[in-house]
Amino acid sequence: MRSRSGGVARRRPIVVAIAALLAVAAVAVVVHRVLAPAEVLTTARTGYPAPVNAATGVVGTLASAPLIVDGRLRVYATTRQVRADLPVDARTRRTPYWSYRRWPAELIGVVASGTTVVSRWSDGNLVALDARTGRIVWRVDGPPPGHGYNGRRTGASTNYTPAGLIPATGRSGRAVLVVIGGSGVRGLDLADGRELWRVGIDGSCRAGALTTSGGQLVTVDACAAPQVAEFHDVESGELVDRWRPEDAGPELGLAPLGCGNGGSNCPAMRTSSAGTTRGWLVDRDEPVPVPVLDPTEAVLDGDVALTPSGRELVARSVRDGSELWRRTGREPARIVAVQSGRVHLLTDAHELVTLNSMTGAERSSFPLTAGDEVVAWRPGFAYAADGFVAVERLASAAPPDADDQQFYGAAQPVILAAT
Known part of the structure; x- marks a missing residue:
């Protein structure tokens, strides 16, 4: 009678080899799914919102720096994603209204014009999205920028100073x-x-x-x-x-x-x-x-040049240099942002003062604080649009090369206010 144990022994290596091949194939499928170039587009599931009429004061704090589009959406930039949320005056970041993610390309810059949001990627791709729906309007191959994402935790430089995208x-x-x-x-x-x-x-x-x-x-x-x-x-x-x-x-x-x-x-x-x-x-x-714009501190709104000096702010015409108005504040203040018709000042005590840039009349004044400050902070990137102001809060003593944990002055580094 022939022994079956020898046949089983001979088949066992074959079974093991097949199992090993199947395991390798499964791993290859997983690796391909994870590492293969891909993109995920999530479009809007609700109607386009109406503009927001926000109450004056601090709105809230955010982990990322918002680009305000059409007075209705906040658009954020992260390493591999551009996303929008709403309403503009939400206290914190919300579930995306729409989002667009790519892999392994990194996000280089974001700009908005009207209701078109254009993103630039490290592989050179340029992708335009309709802000109202999140759908892709067009896509083209552009010149590779030669670098990857450099927006740190907040994405402020990617949103506010996108290199080579104008x-x-x-x-x-x-x-x-x-x-x-x-x-x-x-x-x-x-x-x-x-x-x-x-x-x-x-x-x-x-x-x-x-x-x-x-x-x-x-x-x-x-x-x-x-x-x-x-x-x-x-x-x-x-x-x-x-x-x-x-x-x-x-x-x-x-x-x-x-x-x-x-x-x-x-x-x-x-x-x-x-x-x-x-x-x-x-x-x-x-x-x-235009000599009134010579000083490095001078900023411009329309035909008005605004120059701060200590507690004083002077507005002059860029056309003829004549003084339009002058304001002396209670304490020194710096200009952190300008938008059409408004100039935003931040004092050393973190009071945000907004003036009508054409007349000097005060529009609003309030502490730019949110109750979450754990260290003394100084302003980083600042941005203003549609009546809102967003300011990065950086740790006062942090050097530029500090890691994000030490670089920012709060867990939610960006404070958003309506003026």
Whole structure:
């Protein structure tokens, strides 16, 4: 009689091998699902909300820095996701109204124009979403930015100063999106993502980019010697001028003044060179010097230049330099943000004072506190739109390279107020 034990013994390695192969295959499927490029789009399930009429005062605190879109939504940026919530005056962040997530690409920048929200990603993708629904309006391949997410915990720099992503309005009224990357500069039609022009400029040589209310893109050619500002028409990409201030040194810096989201549609700018700063109106064909914008502390709202000095704030006309009004406060205050018709001051005692920037009349004043401060804080990024002000709270003694736990002054670092 033939023994069965030998047959079983011979089959056992085969069974083990098959089991091992099945296990490897299962792991491969899991790894593919986890690591394969993917995106998840969750669109709005409710109707588009009405604008909010919020009560004056502190609204609440948030973990992330909001970009307020159309006066109805708050849009946030994280490492791999752009998302919106509502209402604008909710005390904390809410369940997403819509969200868009990608993997393994990282979010580089977010800008909004009207009800269009455009996100830029580390693989170069540009994705435009309809703020009203969260649906994708268009998607194009853009120049890779050469870096990943750098917004820290709050995403403030990703939302408020997105590198190389600038909305613009051409002289014909066309909405344009300017994108700057390693392979050059491109102009896209903001409505459909269609490329309008492309200029083969080394993106790594571009610095200080902004778009003007006169329909031009201004960048500094940082590789030129001496450095020079270039003006391109935002609708055609045509080089209009290469310009530098008289008596400028070899290096040239640009700072936007009075702009919209992402340094867009700026009526003015400030140059810096050889230790000297100068203000310029750029709403015309050529820059026009404006001495009242020379001080680095000066900000702009419309035709009003606002300059703080200790307890005093002086408003002057950018057209003729005449003094419009002057205010002396109870204690020193800094300008943290400006929006159309309003200038927002923050005192050392963390009182937020909002003035009518045209007349100097006080609109509101209240402590910018939420009862959750655990350390002394100083303002970081500040942003204002649609009557709201958002301010990052940074730990007073934290160095710039501190980790997020030590860098921020509260567990919910962003405080939101209605003015």
